[in-house]
Amino acid sequence: MALNAFQMILVVLVAFLAGMEGILDEFHFHQPVIACTLIGLVTGQLVPCLILGGSLQMLALGWANIGAAVAPDAALASVASAIILVLSGQGEKGVNTAIAVAVPLAIAGLLLTIIARTLATGIVHFMDKAAEEGSFRKVEMWHIIAIIMQGLRIAIPAALILAVGADPVRSLLAQMPIWLTDGLAIGGGMVVAVGYAMVINMIATKEVWPFFALGFVLAAIPQLTLIALGTIGVVLALVYITLSKVGGSSNGAGGAGTGDPVGDIIDKY
Amino acid sequence: MADQKVSLTKKDRLSVCWRSTFIQGSWNYERMQNGGWAFSLIPALKKLYKTKEERSAALKRHLEFFNTHPYVASPIIGVTLALEEDRANGAPIDDVMIQGVKVGMMGPLAGIGDPVFWFTVKPILGALAASLAMSGNILGPILYFVLWNLIRMGFMWYTQEFGYRAGAKITDDVSGTLLQDVTKGASILGMFVLGSLIQRWVSVKFTPVVSTVKLAKGAYIDWDTIGNGTKGIRSALEQQASGLSLGSSKVTTLQDNLDSLIPGLAALLLTLLCMWLLKKKVSPIVIILGLFVVGVGLHVLHVM
Numbered sequence: 070m071a072l073n074a075f076q077m078i079l080v081v082l083v084a085f086l087a088g089m090e091g092i093l094d095e096f097h098f099h100q101p102v103i104a105c106t107l108i109g110l111v112t113g114q115l116v117p118c119l120i121l122g123g124s125l126q127m128l129a130l131g132w133a134n135i136g137a138a139v140a141p142d143a144a145l146a147s148v149a150s151a152i153i154l155v156l157s158g159q160g161e162k163g164v165n166t167a168i169a170v171a172v173p174l175a176i177a178g179l180l181l182t183i184i185a186r187t188l189a190t191g192i193v194h195f196m197d198k199a200a201e202e203g204s205f206r207k208v209e210m211w212h213i214i215a216i217i218m219q220g221l222r223i224a225i226p227a228a229l230i231l232a233v234g235a236d237p238v239r240s241l242l243a244q245m246p247i248w249l250t251d252g253l254a255i256g257g258g259m260v261v262a263v264g265y266a267m268v269i270n271m272i273a274t275k276e277v278w279p280f281f282a283l284g285f286v287l288a289a290i291p292q293l294t295l296i297a298l299g300t301i302g303v304v305l306a307l308v309y310i311t312l313s314k315v316g317g318s319s320n321g322a323g324g325a326g327t328g329d330p331v332g333d334i335i336d337k338y
Numbered sequence: 339m340a341d342q343k344v345s346l347t348k349k350d351r352l353s354v355c356w357r358s359t360f361i362q363g364s365w366n367y368e369r370m371q372n373g374g375w376a377f378s379l380i381p382a383l384k385k386l387y388k389t390k391e392e393r394s395a396a397l398k399r400h401l402e403f404f405n406t407h408p409y410v411a412s413p414i415i416g417v418t419l420a421l422e423e424d425r426a427n428g429a430p431i432d433d434v435m436i437q438g439v440k441v442g443m444m445g446p447l448a449g450i451g452d453p454v455f456w457f458t459v460k461p462i463l464g465a466l467a468a469s470l471a472m473s474g475n476i477l478g479p480i481l482y483f484v485l486w487n488l489i490r491m492g493f494m495w496y497t498q499e500f501g502y503r504a505g506a507k508i509t510d511d512v513s514g515t516l517l518q519d520v521t522k523g524a525s526i527l528g529m530f531v532l533g534s535l536i537q538r539w540v541s542v543k544f545t546p547v548v549s550t551v552k553l554a555k556g557a558y559i560d561w562d563t564i565g566n567g568t569k570g571i572r573s574a575l576e577q578q579a580s581g582l583s584l585g586s587s588k589v590t591t592l593q594d595n596l597d598s599l600i601p602g603l604a605a606l607l608l609t610l611l612c613m614w615l616l617k618k619k620v621s622p623i624v625i626i627l628g629l630f631v632v633g634v635g636l637h638v639l640h641v642m
Contacts, residue, residue, distance in 0.1 A: 089363075092362050092363065092365055093359065093360060093361075093362050093363060093408070094362060094408055095359045095360075095362075095408065095490065096359075096483075096487060097482070097483065097486050097487075100464070100482070102464070102467045102468055102471050102478055102479045102482055103479050103482065103483055106471070106476070106478075106479040115476070116474050119471050119474055119475075119476060119478070119479070120471065120472055120474055122468075122471050122478075122479065123467070123468040123469070123470070123471025123472035123473075123478060124468070124472055126464050126465075126467060126468035126471065127464075127465070127468045127472070129464070130460070130461045130464050130465060130468075183630070186365055186366055186367055187366070187367055187623065187626070187627075189364050189365060189366035189367075189373075190366040190367055190368045190622075190623055192364055192366070192373070193364060193366050193368060193369060193372060193373050193401070196364070196373050196376070196401060197398075197401060199397070200376075200394060200397035200398045200401055201394060201398075202390075202394065203390040203391070203392075203393035203394035203397065205380050205383070205384055205393065205397070208373075208376055208377065208380065208397060208401075209377060209380060211364070211373070212360070212363055212364050212373050212374065212376075212377040213363075215363050215364035215373065216360060216363040216364070219363070248634070248637060248638050249634060251637055252630075252633050252634030252635070252636075252637035252638065253630060253633065253634060254633075255543075255633035255634075255636070255637050255642050256629050256630035256631070256632065256633025256634060257630075257633070258540065258541035258542065258543075258633075259540065259541070259542055259608055259629045259632070259633060260367070260626050260629050260630065262536070262540045262605065262608045262609045262612050262629075263367070263612050263616075263622055263625050263626055263629070264367075264370060264403075264405060265532055265535060265536050265540070265609055265612075266609050266610075266612035266613040266616055267369075267403050267616060267622065268403065268405075268441060268444075268445070268528070268532060269529070269532055269609070269613055270613055270616055270617065271403065271437070271441055272438070272441050272442065272525045272528050272529065273529065274525070276522075277525050277526050277528075277529040278529065280526050280527075280529045280530040280533070281529040281530065281532060281533040282533060283530060283533065284529065284530035284531060284532065284533025284534040284537075285533035285534065285536060285537050285600075285602065285606060286533075286537075286600065287533075287534065288533065288534035288535075288536075288537035288538050288602070289537055289600060289601040289602060294453065296449070296450065296453060298449065298530075298531065298534045299446050299449045299450060299527075299531065301530070302446060302526070302527040302530035302531055302534075303446075303527060305526060305527075305530060306522075306523040306524075306526040306527045306530075307523065309523075309526055310519050310522060310523055310526075
């Protein structure tokens, strides 16, 4: 089915929104059930796109960006597969083919995400320079540029699909070797460690290292959820702080008398 | 400065809250949400600091590493607003203290935000919306969009306000011991949660087979002598439950060996290596690109 120029612009606009949301993860315009529906709405093929969105949403239930890990790209998958579905003109019959296209697209989107997030590192260095000058306006500007870049990450492929049609895109994807995508996914699993290493370098002291070890060992027990681990952590912190105060005052010379109310009470005994 | 106290109005705080919607906008592999964090705080910093030097210092301290779940950043922003407000009014709050509170809170809070939003609210709403949409009902996406954003915005505003009030309370404590306790407690909690996160979320898997041991007869299920049909299946399941192996040989991969020491050991070693490289002033970007190359390379060599 051919789209007119106005519809094409709207589709690219939806793609831009989805691309922004792919990183922001706030309004959820990039979630399949929303993105596909919007594309259906602007192209006049609401029902098939709605069904496609629902099916992809089911697939994507567990996809989430956690820490520095990048989930398969719901934004590109839903936008591109919806466009392909609309262009094919098959209506509801084409939904299954579109789903099959969506999965490799989600993986290809992962690659684009990794590139965009690496480019953003350069942008942050421009922000550093703006901070040096004390310029709020420039920091804001660079942040907005970064968001626009994320929007283009999906808008450009969407425009490409509109321009050249679905088949070249599909055959291009088919050429992407499995060893590369799998290997990148493995690399993505390891990259998370860099972020954690930075935080540890920042807050670690001799005093708190044992708690790191404890957290690591306890996390190996699969029955403990993150909430449970968090509870253990809070309890440890509270107990440690309370006990270290008791120890300090019984030594006498310790930090009592600094206006510490708990220490003062203990001193009276 | 002391004669007139600068304070943040509700309007300022609302503006910060709205901006924190874009906290992930310049997400990058080096300092993650730092750009968005600074972007969110700008309305407050603009009000609190007037000279170029103060503004530059404020921007720099808020462009430090930061990363958490995007919604639970709100309570941390609230606390930070209270701290910055007191600092601008002359309270002795230094960069280390602000950074300590930020970093101490972000780990544990991410540990709450991820399971609550990504693994509970989103799948529930998503499944509901998907099932409606698959039957062609337009209510699916509408319901998802409205409910998700109501929950999200409500959560962000109220937790930010909560953090703001709690932050004010911390600094009201004249002696400063409460602040010290909070900072230390936060870093203990932070380290504990970091330990857990590394075990759970850094994935390093080696595939090479270390040994293939032929099992003695009787240690595995003898598929030739087992009965047919449901009876056979039942007897096979019973045999497996009693500890018999499915195949006639036991395959041990390198990963199995490492995991029997402590699961996640490779992830821990990788993190320690990254810490060491960072301390040697290797750029995080180089490490990240290197890890991708290593991932692809080892996968091609069938090691991972």
